[in-house]
Amino acid sequence: MPTFQTSPGMRDILPPEAGRFEQLVAVFAEIVESAGYGRLNTPLIEDYGVFVRIGDATDVVSKEMYDFTDHGDRHVALRPEVTASACRAFAQHRPTPPWKVFYSGPNFRHEKAQRGRYRQFEQVGVEVLGVDDPLLDVEVIALAWEFYAALGLRQVDLIVNSLGEPADRARYVAALKEYFTAAGDALSAASRATLVTNPLRVLDSKRPEDQSLIAAAPSIADFYDEGASAHFAAVCAGLDAIGVPYRVEPKLVRGLDYYRRTIFEFQGGTFDSAQNALGGGGRYDGLVEDLGGPATPGVGFALGVDRTVLACDDEGVFAATPRQLDAFVVDVVDGTHALALTTELRRAGLAVDRAFDGRSMKAQMKLANRSNARHAVIVGPDEVATDTVQLKPLFGGDQRTVPRGEIAAQLRKSTSS
RNA sequence: GUGGUCAUAGCUCAAUAGGUAGAGCACCAGGUUGUGAUCCUGGCGGUUGGGGGUUCAAGUCCCCUUGGCCACCCCA
Secondary structure, three states: OOOOOOOOOOOOOOOOHHHHHHHHHHHHHHHHHOOOOEEOOOOOEEEHHHHHOOOOOOHHHHOOOEEEEOOOOOEEEEOOOOHHHHHHHHHHHOOOOOEEEEEEEEEEOOOOOEOOEOOEEEEEEEEEEOOOOHHHHHHHHHHHHHHHHHHOOOOEEEEEEEOOOHHHHHHHHHHHHHHHHHHHHHOOHHHHHHHHHOHHHHHHOOOHHHHHHHHOOOOHHHOOOHHHHHHHHHHHHHHHHOOOOOEEOOOOOOOOOOOEEEEEEEEEOOOOOOOOEEEEEEEOOOHHHHOOOOOOOEEEEEEEHHHHHHHHHHHOOOOOOOOOOOEEEEEOOOOHHHHHHHHHHHHOOOOEEEOOOOOOHHHHHHHHHHOOOOEEEEEOHHHHHHOEEEEEEOOOOOOEEEEHHHHHHHHHHHHHO
8 A cells, every 4th residue: 555645536647648638628728719718827826815706605615615824824725716816817917808818727626526526626718808798608608519519529418597687686586585485394404504595506406305396486587687688688599590509497506606697507418427517607797896806797617627528438539649659669789779769760850769678679569569659660780780770660561671871761751651 | 524335466356154365457578599469378466445353263244544436515
């Protein structure tokens, strides 16, 4: 048993899996950069207060924050998400809107881990600040949609809803409170507690005894004012126009307090568990202001990379693909010829590996095979004497003798063909 | 944080009612001295997650502990 192992909920991601994560982020970056989004890097550690705006009543803040007091006696926290940081950055630097940014990186939540749910988890996401247009909501949703499609995922469901304007939401919350309170003991004890702290979240209860009550609960759709109603209608019409399939779910609420109007969530169809959300987002028009900036509309999403990768596994898409090597140098003389050859070939722009420790030819050939290189470049006493190398294709084809000076050119030729 | 469940070689798993731990894969080395992916042979490899207890004897029973998984809480 090793003396040390990863902390609970933390994990190592080994090659080639870590490379796969990297590639996934690259796919995401390509899509959003092509749409005019620029990368934003914010600190992993922020003032605790930045994240409190996510919602005092949410567990994310009340009990799952990785917070501590630093040596300067500042109350800080590891970020549980990036949206609040992005808004803080906007308020601090005041870039000219519209400000379209994307990010990727780790976030932290101190909660009990499960598969696809770690204390340190990766997210990719976008945020746009300074635009009220519902067509932007559509663009943002479409980017996430295209991302899943680019990975090859097919079983992803898009759920959308609107929480209305703050006043609508307040009236709805009041109505919900009244409705569930009237239900009395018919509502589970746990949900009755939730009703006090965060009434909207009662709709998210998965307790069987609550389901019929939830189904008959008032619908947010009946509380929109004209503006919110028009905004949401425009979002739906936009999605229709570009052929992004979605389902309107009036009972969809999201956990964070800052959401206003449009909210959406992507669910993985292959997950046979409650942990089926791949990502989600929405509008958070008041957040920048809450963080001390000017009143600024905002919309964005965050997608969980860990679960997305699991979804890819389930659907058998986006497999890890290690770098294809051009050649593997086998030196059965003393290893120094491999040193010279790998250096020369790498300088020539080729991807090349070799063996060490003076292993037998058979062992080196096994390594060459395992490396998945296209060719083995073999150097033995005979080759040294004649200033040549053996070039052996590892995926079929005849081995041939190549003058030492031509190996780079030969390799490049067979690589490009 | 609560509950359930599991934990044996690097990996996937075996081991009758408690009786001194096995296989496959992987890895390494050979198969008449320069060539891999197949095949054959051999080898390395575990104080059965850790600690304590019951017993003549524990991988197998009990307690504690650590971690995974599942559900809940909550959330991406």
